[in-house]
Amino acid sequence: MHELSLCESIVSLVMESAIREGLTRVTRVTVDIGAASAIDPDALLFCFPLVTEGTPAASAELSINRIALKARCTACGADFAPESLISPCPVCGGHDRSLTAGRDMRVVSFEGE
Numbered sequence: 001m002h003e004l005s006l007c008e009s010i011v012s013l014v015m016e017s018a019i020r021e022g023l024t025r026v027t028r029v030t031v032d033i034g035a036a037s038a039i040d041p042d043a044l045l046f047c048f049p050l051v052t053e054g055t056p057a058a059s060a061e062l063s064i065n066r067i068a069l070k071a072r073c074t075a076c077g078a079d080f081a082p083e084s085l086i087s088p089c090p091v092c093g094g095h096d097r098s099l100t101a102g103r104d105m106r107v108v109s110f111e112g113e
């Protein structure tokens, strides 16, 4: 399950920053997950407490923002929100476009004390 290793990266990233900021406890972690990132938010929520167990983030809450797909048409330059990875441009019907949002996962913020 790649969500487990993903969780480990999230937690180690957060812990590193938390220690640098002098926090002793992490209470909330917020991540953005793109709709096309192939990450299952439920699996992530399931893994999070397993990974944080025994760390200063043990009782932290994981909050997930789903980021919708956004694309820009290469042919006409239109920005649109495709329903799926194979949706064509709604303006010109072209299939040549690049995703501008919704593909990645990133840690947005965390809170602690």
Ligand SMILES: [Zn+2]
Binding pocket: 073, 074, 075, 076, 077, 078, 089, 090, 091, 092, 093, 094
């Ligand atoms: Zn277009």
